[in-house]
Amino acid sequence: xxxxxxxxxxxxxxxxxxxxxxxxxxxxxxxxxxxxxxxxxxxxxxxxxxxxxxxxxxxxxxxxxxxxxxxxxxxxxxxxxxxxxxxxxxxxxxxxxxxxxxxxxxxxxxxxxxxxxxxxxxxxxxxxxxxxxxxxxxxxxxxxxxxxxxxxxxxxxxxxxxxxxxxxxxxxxxxxxxxxxxxxxxxxxxxxxxxxxxxxxxxxxxxxxxxxxxxxxxxxxxxxxxxxxxxxxxxxxxxxxxxxxxxxxxxxxxxxxxxxxxxxxxxxxxxxxxxxxxxxxxxxxxxxxxxxxxxxxxxxxxxxxxxxxxxxxxxxxxxxxxxxxxxxxxxxxxxxxxxxxxxxxxxxxxxxxxxxxxxxxxxxxxxxxxxxxxxxxxxxxxxxxxxxxxxxxxxxxxxxxxxxxxxxxx
Numbered sequence: 001x002x003x004x005x006x007x008x009x010x011x012x013x014x015x016x017x018x019x020x021x022x023x024x025x026x027x028x029x030x031x032x033x034x035x036x037x038x039x040x041x042x043x044x045x046x047x048x049x050x051x052x053x054x055x056x057x058x059x060x061x062x063x064x065x066x067x068x069x070x071x072x073x074x075x076x077x078x079x080x081x082x083x084x085x086x087x088x089x090x091x092x093x094x095x096x097x098x099x100x101x102x103x104x105x106x107x108x109x110x111x112x113x114x115x116x117x118x119x120x121x122x123x124x125x126x127x128x129x130x131x132x133x134x135x136x137x138x139x140x141x142x143x144x145x146x147x148x149x150x151x152x153x154x155x156x157x158x159x160x161x162x163x164x165x166x167x168x169x170x171x172x173x174x175x176x177x178x179x180x181x182x183x184x185x186x187x188x189x190x191x192x193x194x195x196x197x198x199x200x201x202x203x204x205x206x207x208x209x210x211x212x213x214x215x216x217x218x219x220x221x222x223x224x225x226x227x228x229x230x231x232x233x234x235x236x237x238x239x240x241x242x243x244x245x246x247x248x249x250x251x252x253x254x255x256x257x258x259x260x261x262x263x264x265x266x267x268x269x270x271x272x273x274x275x276x277x278x279x280x281x282x283x284x285x286x287x288x289x290x291x292x293x294x295x296x297x298x299x300x301x302x303x304x305x306x307x308x309x310x311x312x313x314x315x316x317x318x319x320x321x322x323x324x325x326x327x328x329x330x331x332x333x334x335x336x337x338x339x340x341x342x343x344x345x346x347x348x349x350x351x352x353x354x355x356x357x358x359x360x361x362x363x364x365x366x367x368x369x370x371x372x373x374x375x376x377x378x379x380x381x382x383x384x385x386x387x388x389x390x391x392x393x394x395x396x397x398x399x400x401x402x403x404x405x406x407x408x409x410x
Contacts, residue, residue, distance in 0.1 A: 031324055032127075036134055040075065042325035047078040049323075050330065052110035054083020058288075062348045071333060077326055082106075086115040093124045093318055104320035107327040111159060112313045113151040114393045119316070120158060126317045126324060128157025133328060135335040136160055141356035145389055146312045152226065152392025159314035160331050163343065164352035165281040166310035166383050167209050168301040170376075175276040175298075181305045183217040187248055194251045196276045200266050201259035201408065202400040206279055209309050211245070211403055212391065217306060218244045222388055229394035238399070242406040249407065259408070271295055281311075283383055284350030287374030291346075301378050307388035312354060337364040345371055352380065 031039060048071075054060055060081065068079040089109055096104050111119065119125050130136045140147060140161060147161050148154065171179045175196075180186040190197045200207030216222045219237035249256030253275050260266040263280065270278035271294050282288075289295035315334065317327045333339055337360050343349045357365060357380070373379065 029325075031328065032129065032132065034132070036132065039132070039325045039328055043075055043077055043323075043329040045076045046323050046326045047080060048107045048326040048330050049080045049082055049105060050108040050110070051082045051084045051089045051106050053085060054081070056349075059349055062343065066342055066348070067334070067339070070339075071330060074333075075329060077329065079330060086111055090115050090118055090124070093119070093320075094122060096320060097122060097124060102320050103322050104318060105322065106318045107321045107323045108330060109316050109318060110162065110313065111316050112311065113390075114396065116150045116155075116159060116314065116316070117153045117393055120153065124319055125158045126319050126321060127159075129317060129324075129328060130157045130160050133160055133332045133335060135332050135337075135355075139335065139337065139355040139359045141359070144356070146310065146387075149389075150314060151311065151390045151396075152228070152394075155314070159316040160335060161312045161354035162315045162334055163313050163340075163354050164310060165313065166283055166303070166352065166387055167206075167213065167279065167281055167308040168283050168285070168303055168378065168383075169277055169279050169308075170270070170286045170295070170299055170301055171277045172270075172273075172296055173298045173300045174296070179277075179300075179302050181302070183214055183244070183304065183306075187244070190248045190251045193276070195253055195255075195274075197248075197251075198253035198256070198259060198266065198269070198275055199279065200263050201261055202403045203397075204260075204262045206263040206266075206281060207259070208396060208400055209281065210279060211241070211399060212396075213304070213309055213388075214244055215241045215399065216388065222391055225391040225395060226389070229392050231398070234395065234398065238402060241399075242402070242410075245403070245407045246410065267294075282350065283352065284346055284374075284377050286376035287346055288350060290374065290376055299376050301376055303378060303383065303386040305386070307386045309390055310383070310387040311390045337361075341367050341371070344368065346374060346377070350377075352383070 029038060029042065060083070063079070063081045071077045071079050086109070089106060093104070093106070142148070146164070150159065169179070180189045199210045202208045202211060215238070218240040224233065253269065260269060266275070266278050267289070269275045271289075283301060286295060286299045286301050290297055290299055315331050317324055321327055335355070337355065340353045340355055341364060343351045344353050353368070357368060
């Protein structure tokens with residue numbers, strides 16, 4: 001028994017020394033200017049902790065199998081997926097920053113929007129680093145506004161695009177043979193079909209996005225809001241949004257006296273046939289829910305002719321990440337054509353590709369074309385042609401508070 005304990009202690013000591021040596025090597029290298037081969041060598045045989053939302057069985061499985069196994073095979077790099085909401089790990093980093101903790105426990109975070117802005121303003125992120133990521137340089141459209149800005153906040157190389165999302169409305173084609181194609185038609189359809197439509201109460205993420213799209217329609221488009229938060233402009237225009245939402249309210253589910261508290265409740269109403277439409281930021285949602293037997297097989301997706309809001313979700317490295325080289329190597333793999341195409345497959349995740357498909361070699365473009373999407377899912381071409389950007393995130397809490405006062409409690 002004593003021999004077993006001795007061997008165990010020896011193994012722990014060797015592993016500790018190896019990790020310590022790797023960390024010392026990384027500290028001696030200027031990663032922002034190092035050769036990529038040198039970064040890869042530093043990452044070999046190490047561990048990377050990626051903190052990310054853990055609410056999807058499909059996403060978790062993809063990370064724990066395809067991603068983890070490939071990184072182990074290529075770099076002997078162990079990927080530890082840690083499920084945690086973005087607001088929680090932002091608070092953790094804020095606490096560590098205030099405490100002066102120079103070496104934390106998080107190497108990569110899945111982040112975007114308000115959380116990214118908070119992280120940048122509090123100097124919680126390491127970078128810029130994307131200029132060092134080979135797949136970012138080769139395959140990402142760096143002039144795309146959806147890549148350069150995250151909810152209106154400049155990215156400036158502090159996060160790398162991982163995937164894209166776009167708002168779609170999901171409808172039961174047996175109940176809604178001629179779905180509305182813009183907000184004017186939606187208003188007429190809601191009035192003609194009382195009780196069959198509603199949206200999640202704000203600040204639900206999806207409900208909030210739906211109301212922002214209505215803002216675009218009722219006040220003259222999104223372009224006027226892109227140059228930064230303008231309270232005077234919003235005050236002048238936002239009454240038109242409240243007028244629209246209050247006009248349809250009596251014809252909503254339960255006469256608009258109450259709203260679904262979140263998207264999950266709206267999905268349940270749709271699955272049970274109480275309402276004939278739902279919505280989501282994942283264009284593959286209808287197909288996935290049909291496959292699970294939750295939504296009716298006649299479910300289909302639509303985007304308005306005037307477009308629906310799209311955004312990009314990103315990966316970033318905290319200021320005190322203990323394994324920045326490993327983080328860069330993992331991010332480079334997640335931005336590879338192979339990983340992006342695997343993620344795009346409906347059976348794996350169905351997440352939209354963050355790369356510029358036209359920059360990919362022909363063999364990858366053919367692979368993408370060959371992936372059979374459900375008839376409930378719109379094509380990448382249709383989605384891209386009907387994509388409109390998010391406005392600066394500073395508008396969001398103001399609109400959400402205004403909705404509560406002017407619509408919910410009016």
